[in-house]
Amino acid sequence: xxxxxxxxxxxxxxxxxxxxxxxxxxxxxxxxxxxxxxxxxxxxxxxxxxxxxxxxxxxxxxxxxxxxxxxxxxxxxxxxxxxxxxxxxxxxxxxxxxxxxxxxxxxxxxxxxxxxxxxxxxxxxxxxxxxxxxxxxxxxxxxxxxxxxxxxxxxxxxxxxxxxxxxxxxxxxxxxxxxxxxxxxxxxxxxxxxxxxxxxxxxxxxxxxxxxxxxxxxxxxxxxxxxxxxxxxxxxxxxxxxxxxxxxxxxxxxxxxxxxxxxxxxxxxxxxxxxxxxxxxxxxxxxxxxxxxxxxxxxxxxxxxxxxxxxxxxxxxxxxxxxxxxxxxxxxxxxxxxxxxxxxxxxxxxxxxxxxxxxxxxxxxxxxxxxxxxxxxxxxxxxxxxxxxxxxxxxxxxxxxxxxxxxxxxxxxxxxxxxxxxxxxxxxxxxxxxxxxxxxxxxxxxxxxxxxxxxxxxxxxxxxxxx
Amino acid sequence: xxxxxxxxxxxxxxxxxxxxxxxxxxxxxxxxxxxxxxxxxxxxxxxxxxxxxxxxxxxxxxxxxxxxxxxxxxxxxxxxxxxxxxxxxxxxxxxxxxxxxxxxxxxxxxxxxxxxxxxxxxxxxxxxxxxxxxxxxxxxxxxxxxxxxxxxxxxxxxxxxxxxxxxxxxxxxxxxxxxxxxxxxxxxxxxxx
Numbered sequence: 206x207x208x209x210x211x212x213x214x215x216x217x218x219x220x221x222x223x224x225x226x227x228x229x230x231x232x233x234x235x236x237x238x239x240x241x242x243x244x245x246x247x248x249x250x251x252x253x254x255x256x257x258x259x260x261x262x263x264x265x266x267x268x269x270x271x272x273x274x275x276x277x278x279x280x281x282x283x284x285x286x287x288x289x290x291x292x293x294x295x296x297x298x299x300x301x302x303x304x305x306x307x308x309x310x311x312x313x314x315x316x317x318x319x320x321x322x323x324x325x326x327x328x329x330x331x332x333x334x335x336x337x338x339x340x341x342x343x344x345x346x347x348x349x350x351x352x353x354x355x356x357x358x359x360x361x362x363x364x365x366x367x368x369x370x371x372x373x374x375x376x377x378x379x380x381x382x383x384x385x386x387x388x389x390x391x392x393x394x395x396x397x398x399x400x401x402x403x404x405x406x407x408x409x410x411x412x413x414x415x416x417x418x419x420x421x422x423x424x425x426x427x428x429x430x431x432x433x434x435x436x437x438x439x440x441x442x443x444x445x446x447x448x449x450x451x452x453x454x455x456x457x458x459x460x461x462x463x464x465x466x467x468x469x470x471x472x473x474x475x476x477x478x479x480x481x482x483x484x485x486x487x488x489x490x491x492x493x494x495x496x497x498x499x500x501x502x503x504x505x506x507x508x509x510x511x512x513x514x515x516x517x518x519x520x521x522x523x524x525x526x527x528x529x530x531x532x533x534x535x536x537x538x539x540x541x542x543x544x545x546x547x548x549x550x551x552x553x554x555x556x557x558x559x560x561x562x563x564x565x566x567x568x569x570x571x572x573x574x575x576x577x578x579x580x581x582x583x584x585x586x587x588x589x590x591x592x593x594x595x596x597x598x599x600x601x602x603x604x605x606x607x608x609x610x611x612x613x614x615x616x617x618x619x620x621x622x623x624x625x626x627x628x629x630x631x632x633x634x635x636x637x638x639x640x641x642x643x644x645x646x647x648x649x650x651x652x653x654x655x656x657x658x659x660x661x662x663x664x665x666x667x668x669x670x671x672x
Numbered sequence: 673x674x675x676x677x678x679x680x681x682x683x684x685x686x687x688x689x690x691x692x693x694x695x696x697x698x699x700x701x702x703x704x705x706x707x708x709x710x711x712x713x714x715x716x717x718x719x720x721x722x723x724x725x726x727x728x729x730x731x732x733x734x735x736x737x738x739x740x741x742x743x744x745x746x747x748x749x750x751x752x753x754x755x756x757x758x759x760x761x762x763x764x765x766x767x768x769x770x771x772x773x774x775x776x777x778x779x780x781x782x783x784x785x786x787x788x789x790x791x792x793x794x795x796x797x798x799x800x801x802x803x804x805x806x807x808x809x810x811x812x813x814x815x816x817x818x819x820x821x822x823x824x825x826x827x828x829x830x831x832x833x834x835x836x837x838x839x840x841x842x843x844x845x846x847x848x849x850x851x852x853x854x855x856x857x858x859x860x861x862x863x864x865x
Contacts, residue, residue, distance in 0.1 A: 260812035272835065273834055273838075274833075274835070275831075275835055332835070332836070332839070333844070335836070335840060335843055336839070338843050338846075339839070339842060339843060339846060342734075342843070342846035342847065342849075342850055343846075345850045345854075346853060349857065350855075352855060356854050356857075356858070357810050359854070360809060360812050360854075363813070363816070363847070363850065364812070366801055366815060366818065367816050367819070367820070367843075367847065368800075370794070370820070370823075371820070371823035371827075373762065373817070374823070374836075375782070375823070375826070375827065375829060375830075378827075378830050378831060379781055379782070391780075392780070392781050395778075395781055397779070565702040640746070
């Protein structure tokens with residue numbers, strides 16, 4: 206049996222089956238969460254590519270599955286990433302209990318998850334472009350709630366993601382042709398530009414970032430948070446795979462400098478915009494833009510340490526985005542999700558508002574929280590390369606954290622006149638995920654070594670970059 | 673006369689017509705004709721079977737969007753003012769002009785005949801304009817389909833992979849399906865949404 210059967214085809218087939226059970230919310234949630242837990246544990250325990258003996262039975266998890274001449278390859282080095290993705294699925298599916306989401310959320314979410322795994326498993330890398338596009342298209346019905354009247358954000362999301370497809374395929378093809386003779390710089394430049402714009406569209410890099418801000422405002426926060434974190438994380442990994450496939454590009458073109466410039470620009474923009482935020486739903490998009498900026502700076506370093514640091518930030522990113530989304534959907538008491546969430550909703554302190562602040566500060570890189578150890582490493586490495594870039598990144602980071610203090614101020618403000626809604630977060634199982642995620646973010650900050658080993662192991666999957 | 677010129681003329685005319693036409697049904701017909709011309713062109717570089725896949729998938733996508741528009745009783749031909757039409761015509765003209773402004777350098781990166789490269793750029797550019805000008809979901813998606821058909825025209829000269837053709841077919845059908853779904857939701861009366 207191939208690894209792709211277990212971690213790609215099984216979830217896809219299950220998603221197809223769950224589509225018919227979509228109106229039985231509890232059943233479909235139970236099955237999807239159970240499957241994600243099973244796949245997370247399997248990825249954590251089973252060595253891929255080896256023979257397993259269970260009693261009298263022998264299994265071999267072959268790393269590659271060939272489909273029409275192309276390969277879906279999941280090796281042992283991919284295990285940490287599989288744990289990460291299916292862990293993400295477990296969190297989000299468990300968190301979606303007792304929410305009035307689109308009945309398509311669970312089956313389409315599971316299918317998108319499997320397609321994203323396929324996107325970073327497929328070889329050659331250009332085949333990941335249509336896979337991610339398919340995942341984007343699958344996500345649309347799950348993003349649209351009953352009664353939705355405005356499709357502005359959805360259409361922008363589809364348009365920008367679809368435009369990435371031709372650019373990545375054409376640029377990827379051109380690079381594939383010149384791989385043997387990388388001296389042809391006049392051909393490398395347009396190809397890299399095409400691929401670069403394609404990745405910028407996928408990752409919502411400035412100036413293609415608007416949909417990231419609009420999506421949580423025009424669609425329900427919970428599914429939009431899920432798909433935003435899924436698509437951006439998978440796109441980052443595909444980008445890493447791209448750099449791994451064409452390592453010679455860095456020696457011809459100043460890719461590192463370009464990534465660094467875009468990275469600190471995104472940090473500055475996210476930091477500045479956050480100060481003018483009045484709708485709490487924007488915090489999700491801004492946090493994602495901010496985190497993407499740091500991810501780009503980590504990859505711009507062009508060192509094995511940069512790759513490891515980037516991979517080390519992923520668990521904090523996923524947990525932080527989950528917590529912020531989960532808490533925001535708790536704070537949105539009104540059934541009309543089109544209404545903005547005022548910053549005053551943070552008061553009085555509840556588990557949900559404390560969760561928003563904790564995840565915000567964690568994504569902002571505050572010391573003792575989950576993102577800090579890797580961020581510190583990124584900033585130290587950046588200091589050795591470019592002082593202006595470091596100063597710009599620090600200014601962006603400072604502005605982002607200043608907004609955190611502003612949010613904290615709202616949290617502590619007493620409500621006047623109106624009665625605060627009772628804190629019902631801990632009355633449900635999914636509500637318990639808030640304190641657990643807060644503990645997780647603090648724990649990761651206090652024990653930074655926990656994810657260092659898996660990150661080093663996952664970096665082996667990107668051998669050309671990790672050398 | 674070179675056949676590529678005829679193809680370019682057909683692509684440009686249908687693209688401009690789809691951009692200027694106010695009735696969505698005629699726009700769909702124009703894009704359906706584009707898919708037929710696309711089949712004509714790509715059958716020279718791909719196998720007939722793969723070219724047929726592109727035609728059938730394209731027409732199915734148009735049929736999906738057409739059926740959703742047919743059911744959406746609330747959609748009416750848009751009314752554009754004289755100045756809007758002139759603006760659209762100028763924008764479309766600029767795209768065609770832009771495709772001709774390229775020197776022969778792109779053909780050194782991509783082994784595609786220059787006229788087909790121009791055709792692809794015209795389709796993609798006009799599709800992008802249609803997408804940007806449209807408020808109705810089905811027309812915005814139709815614009816994206818036109819962008820993709822422009823890309824597929826060029827890509828067919830580069831890659832003849834069955835897997836890639838199949839994946840692009842799925843993307844085309846997926847886009848049309850989403851367009852139809854959004855049109856359906858948009859057409860429901862207030863109480864049923």
